Amino acid sequence: MRKLRYLTSLTGGILAAAMLVASGSALAAEKMKVGFVYVGPIGDHGWSYEHNQGRLAVENAFSDKVKTTYVEKVAEGADAARVIDKLASTGHKLIFTTSFGYMNPTLRVAKKRKNVMFEHATGFKRSNNVSTYSARFYEGRYVVGKIVGKMTKSNIIGYVGSFPIPEVIRGINATFLAARSVNPKVKIKVVWVSSWFDPGKEADAAKTLIDQGADIIMQHTDSPAPVQVAEKRGKWAVGQASDMHAFGPKAQLTAIIDNWSPYYVARTKAVLDGTWKSMDTWGGFKSGMVTLAKYNKAIPADVVALAKQTHQGIINGTIHPFAGPVKDQSGKVRVKAGEKPDDGMLAGMNFYVEGIDGSIPK
Amino acid sequence: MLYWSPMLAVVLTILSGMVMFALLDVNPAKAIHTFFVAPVSSLDGIAELFVKATPLVLIAIGLSFGFQANVWNIGAEGQLTIGALASGGLALAFYDVDTPFLLPGMMIAGVLGGMTWAAIPAFLKTRFNTNEILTSLMLTYVALLVLSYLVHGPWKDPEGMNFPESRLFHEAAQLPVILEGTRLHLGGLLALLAVAAGWVVMARHIIGFQIKVIGMAPMAASFAGFKKARIVWLSLMIGGGAAGLAGMIEISGPIGQIIPVISPGYGFTAIIVAFLGRLNPVGCLLAGCLMALTYLGGDNAQIEMNLPNAVTGVFQGMLLFFLLACDVLIRYRLRVVSKKVPEAA
Numbered sequence: 210m211r212k213l214r215y216l217t218s219l220t221g222g223i224l225a226a227a228m229l230v231a232s233g234s235a236l237a238a239e240k241m242k243v244g245f246v247y248v249g250p251i252g253d254h255g256w257s258y259e260h261n262q263g264r265l266a267v268e269n270a271f272s273d274k275v276k277t278t279y280v281e282k283v284a285e286g287a288d289a290a291r292v293i294d295k296l297a298s299t300g301h302k303l304i305f306t307t308s309f310g311y312m313n314p315t316l317r318v319a320k321k322r323k324n325v326m327f328e329h330a331t332g333f334k335r336s337n338n339v340s341t342y343s344a345r346f347y348e349g350r351y352v353v354g355k356i357v358g359k360m361t362k363s364n365i366i367g368y369v370g371s372f373p374i375p376e377v378i379r380g381i382n383a384t385f386l387a388a389r390s391v392n393p394k395v396k397i398k399v400v401w402v403s404s405w406f407d408p409g410k411e412a413d414a415a416k417t418l419i420d421q422g423a424d425i426i427m428q429h430t431d432s433p434a435p436v437q438v439a440e441k442r443g444k445w446a447v448g449q450a451s452d453m454h455a456f457g458p459k460a461q462l463t464a465i466i467d468n469w470s471p472y473y474v475a476r477t478k479a480v481l482d483g484t485w486k487s488m489d490t491w492g493g494f495k496s497g498m499v500t501l502a503k504y505n506k507a508i509p510a511d512v513v514a515l516a517k518q519t520h521q522g523i524i525n526g527t528i529h530p531f532a533g534p535v536k537d538q539s540g541k542v543r544v545k546a547g548e549k550p551d552d553g554m555l556a557g558m559n560f561y562v563e564g565i566d567g568s569i570p571k
Numbered sequence: 572m573l574y575w576s577p578m579l580a581v582v583l584t585i586l587s588g589m590v591m592f593a594l595l596d597v598n599p600a601k602a603i604h605t606f607f608v609a610p611v612s613s614l615d616g617i618a619e620l621f622v623k624a625t626p627l628v629l630i631a632i633g634l635s636f637g638f639q640a641n642v643w644n645i646g647a648e649g650q651l652t653i654g655a656l657a658s659g660g661l662a663l664a665f666y667d668v669d670t671p672f673l674l675p676g677m678m679i680a681g682v683l684g685g686m687t688w689a690a691i692p693a694f695l696k697t698r699f700n701t702n703e704i705l706t707s708l709m710l711t712y713v714a715l716l717v718l719s720y721l722v723h724g725p726w727k728d729p730e731g732m733n734f735p736e737s738r739l740f741h742e743a744a745q746l747p748v749i750l751e752g753t754r755l756h757l758g759g760l761l762a763l764l765a766v767a768a769g770w771v772v773m774a775r776h777i778i779g780f781q782i783k784v785i786g787m788a789p790m791a792a793s794f795a796g797f798k799k800a801r802i803v804w805l806s807l808m809i810g811g812g813a814a815g816l817a818g819m820i821e822i823s824g825p826i827g828q829i830i831p832v833i834s835p836g837y838g839f840t841a842i843i844v845a846f847l848g849r850l851n852p853v854g855c856l857l858a859g860c861l862m863a864l865t866y867l868g869g870d871n872a873q874i875e876m877n878l879p880n881a882v883t884g885v886f887q888g889m890l891l892f893f894l895l896a897c898d899v900l901i902r903y904r905l906r907v908v909s910k911k912v913p914e915a916a
Contacts (some may be wrong), residue, residue, distance in 0.1 A: 372831070
């Protein structure tokens with residue numbers, strides 16, 4: 210009898226302990242942890258800055274249910290997998306890896322951590338627990354192209370490029386097609402800096418382009434340095450990834466803004482609701498993933514009207530930046546007249562359109 | 572006493588770190604724990620520490636031979652890159668060929684690649700007496716451009732949507748993991764072997780002796796008949812070979828493919844590691860682990876305490892600053908000297 214009582218009290222004790230542990234983990238699980246990995250510092254005022262704005266939007270939307278964490282300046286290489294795995298192993302249920310170079314590290318970690326969900330920006334490999342997402346920045350470029358085509362006096366657009374990957378090539382092509390459609394004399398000059406974030410190199414590239422006669426500086430890099438150079442030299446600039454108005458109040462014509470907030474909030478909600486599924490998202494003007502900053506007051510009214518009309522046309526689907534006919538530099542037809550390219554062709558774009566001088570670095 | 576200077580520097584760094592955390596309104600004890608203890612309080616963490624330290628230790632040991640002989644190889648980053656390309660090229664050339672000879676072949680290719688790149692400054696120095704600091708450093712940028720050319724061009728993954736990276740290496744070209752469930756790979760063991768080999772050569776072999784004599788007393792060395800040119804070649808070959816092997820280990824271990832940026836500056840960080848480790852192989856091992864710990868601690872401080880990434884840089888900077896300061900103050904005594912300006916007649 211005594212033995213039995215001992216046994217019951219023991220089981221009781223174990224049960225109580227188990228409940229304590231359970232309630233402890235329940236407390237911890239009350240707030241779902243969401244992790245973010247950035248390639249730049251959050252103060253880059255460009256790419257990583259905007260991803261961090263998306264993170265803050267998640268915090269705001271689910272302040273009582275979600276806790277977010279970020280790790281900045283994570284190199285795309287051996288370090289990335291370590292950081293991603295560290296987040297996965299410290300209870301983060303959903304992890305956003307926000308640079309192309311994190312693709313293979315993300316997949317590697319995802320294979321090991323099957324009950325964590327991953328979201329990889331700008332990649333093309335998916336798995337059961339890895340989604341990909343990117344934005345149709347080229348839609349923004351197309352509207353910008355109309356503006357710069359009208360605004361340039363020297364007919365030379367300077368373009369600070371990062372790496373000659375399809376996303377960047379697509380941007381150059383979209384800009385050029387739009388600019389040419391309103392100004393047959395326009396030319397585009399590209400300087401590659403082989404970096405996403407290097408204010409020194411970006412500024413040097415912008416100076417070189419201005420010295421070569423460019424009166425408008427565009428960029429596919431993350432720092433506001435090119436905008437600053439344009440401001441100092443009295444030229445025009447177009448902000449990238451984020452509104453860079455503060456760095457070039459006179460120079461910035463407009464900026465192509467990446468707005469990740471709605472997507473991040475929606476994906477976090479999907480995990481909370483248990484409806485998350487691996488998928489590929491490519492949002493543009495229509496879904497609000499790409500927006501434009503306020504137009505500079507110096508832009509004439511008719512140009513603003515044209516820009517707004519183009520913007521609306523893309524949203525309505527009546528305008529497609531790469532609507533045929535599109536020829537490449539060799540004159541080969543890549544999109545037939547009257548047709549629109551499919552996403553696969555856009556995603557792998559590796560040619561300059563007809564009329565662009567120079568060649569893609571190999 | 573000079574051997575204690577790194578320890579002193581570490582203590583001073585931690586103390587100033589605590590002051591910094593207090594100023595940032597963060598609990599100093601908790602921050603130091605998050606930074607230096609928590610990252611290595613699990614098996615996974617220790618494995619990660621070795622993964623991160625491996626290239627640093629290997630390169631630092633290689634460089635410390637040269638540094639003792641007054642041969643200043645600053646271009647380990649470039650030698651690492653060429654080593655990675657030589658071994659990675661081999662892996663791509665034998666893509667999907669399943670043979671146990673591939674990995675050893677890649678190791679040899681990596682070492683030879685690094686040596687080839689280091690041979691250029693060695694030749695220029697022994698033949699034309701050029702400054703190896705400049706030549707080795709400048710060759711680093713050349714190496715990075717070669718890498719950039721290859722990943723953007725001929726070695727680009729054919730199924731990679733035109734993105735600049737090679738295909739993923741197949742199984743036979745990847746270093747095996749030696750601790751199940753972690754990322755710790757065979758490279759960690761190679762680094763330990765290098766520590767042992769480095770120590771034997773440095774402390775017990777005539778080459779180590781010659782290197783030290785040439786570094787400390789070049790005149791005495793030439794009287795003893797030690798050939799300076801031979802030592803220049805030898806130390807650059809050791810440094811280049813070790814860096815090349817580190818490059819091979821990085822791409823066939825934690826990375827698994829060739830990407831536009833292989834090393835986040837290991838070749839340069841290893842210079843700090845070599846000096847922190849007093850140009851001694853065992854010291855390099857400890858210093859490499861400490862340096863790796865600052866990176867891991869930096870991740871952890873961001874994840875656990877929302878501290879900015881800059882904390883990592885601040886810690887590394889303080890460590891080097893205090894080390895140099897300790898060295899100077901141990902070697903020299905500060906004295907207040909009243910400066911009497913001789914009066915003009």
